[in-house]
Amino acid sequence: MIKFTNFSVSKKYQPKLSFSSSTILLFASLIPAVIFRYVIYIDNIVKRPVSSGNIVHITVSILTISVILQTLSIFLFIALIKIGPYLFSYDLLLYIKEQNNSYSIIYNYEMFSLSKFILNHYLVSLSYVVLIFSVAIFSAILFGFLARRNRYVGGLLFGQLSSILSEGKNTSLSGFVLTKISNGHKHIMYSGFVAEVAFKDGSDIDHIVLRFSEKFYFKMNPKYPGTTFLKSRPVSDNPLSSGLMYISGAEIENVHFDHYHFPRFKSP
Numbered sequence: 190m191i192k193f194t195n196f197s198v199s200k201k202y203q204p205k206l207s208f209s210s211s212t213i214l215l216f217a218s219l220i221p222a223v224i225f226r227y228v229i230y231i232d233n234i235v236k237r238p239v240s241s242g243n244i245v246h247i248t249v250s251i252l253t254i255s256v257i258l259q260t261l262s263i264f265l266f267i268a269l270i271k272i273g274p275y276l277f278s279y280d281l282l283l284y285i286k287e288q289n290n291s292y293s294i295i296y297n298y299e300m301f302s303l304s305k306f307i308l309n310h311y312l313v314s315l316s317y318v319v320l321i322f323s324v325a326i327f328s329a330i331l332f333g334f335l336a337r338r339n340r341y342v343g344g345l346l347f348g349q350l351s352s353i354l355s356e357g358k359n360t361s362l363s364g365f366v367l368t369k370i371s372n373g374h375k376h377i378m379y380s381g382f383v384a385e386v387a388f389k390d391g392s393d394i395d396h397i398v399l400r401f402s403e404k405f406y407f408k409m410n411p412k413y414p415g416t417t418f419l420k421s422r423p424v425s426d427n428p429l430s431s432g433l434m435y436i437s438g439a440e441i442e443n444v445h446f447d448h449y450h451f452p453r454f455k456s457p
Contacts, residue, residue: 221262223323228329234354235347236387240394256326262321267322286379298442330442349392353448365445366397366436376407376442378416379424383446384433394438402434 220377321328336346336355343355353362362383370377381399389395405421408414 219251219255220261221258221321222251224322225254225258225325225329226251228326229346233333233346234383234385235350236385236395237389238387246370257324258321260271261328262317262324265319265324348388350386351404352445353446360413363447363449364397364399366399366441367443367445367446368440369442370440374409378405378407378418379403379434379436380418380421381434387438390437392442394444397436397437397441397444399434401431401435438440 190424277379332342333346336343336351338355340355342350343351347354350362364381364383364386366379368379379399379402381402383397384400385396387395387397387400403421403425406417408416425432
């Protein structure tokens with residue numbers, strides 16, 4: 190039999206966990222959000238490095254994601270506990286009890302504090318950890334799937350590039366990068382297929398990585414600006430090179446993004 194008792198938080202309630210254990214639990218609760226963020230950006234062209242972002246914005250986003258994931262996992266965990274006895278033959282007693290302004294977990298007629306319950310019944314605790322990690326990974330995969338097919342969802346992930354990357358097509362993103370490196374009236378430009386573009390806060394670029402990159406000049410002519418793109422040369426003199434060109438955001442003056450659609454041909 191499974192019982193869940195209703196309880197309310199008292200204003201005089203003081204947590205019984207020590208500072209060290211509560212701090213560990215706080216950091217542990219943020220791990221699913223970090224995993225969610227890692228899975229989203231691991232296979233995306235658009236990146237948002239933690240090291241170059243606003244610490245306040247990143248902290249708020251991780252806390253928000255953590256609260257959402259913890260809430261979903263708790264509801265799923267409770268649902269599994271309630272449904273479990275009907276699917277499998279076992280009798281489980283699990284509920285939370287308030288006593289002397291502190292909360293204890295009653296598990297199979299034994300009373301435990303939160304920390305002791307985690308240590309003594311690690312299999313139950315481990316099952317919840319596996320559940321919340323699974324929820325984090327599945328949610329990240331689902332969010333990435335929707336971001337590639339819906340412009341509004343994609344705006345949260347790709348930013349201004351959502352109009353290109355959220356079309357649900359086999360899209361290859363190219364970039365023409367105007368740098369601050371100059372020689373008189375000429376500026377060096379690079380072009381290639383974008384392997385990675387990392388943003389700081391908002392739309393500020395941290396760096397761009399180009400594949401099959403070529404170099405040419407941007408010239409300030411008396412009448413109108415022009416480029417030597419038709420005379421561009423590969424960055425590497427090795428004709429068999431397939432390396433990547435890293436361009437720091439500090440060296441970038443402007444970027445033009447373009448895209449190409451490659452239709453998916455079905456075999457007969």
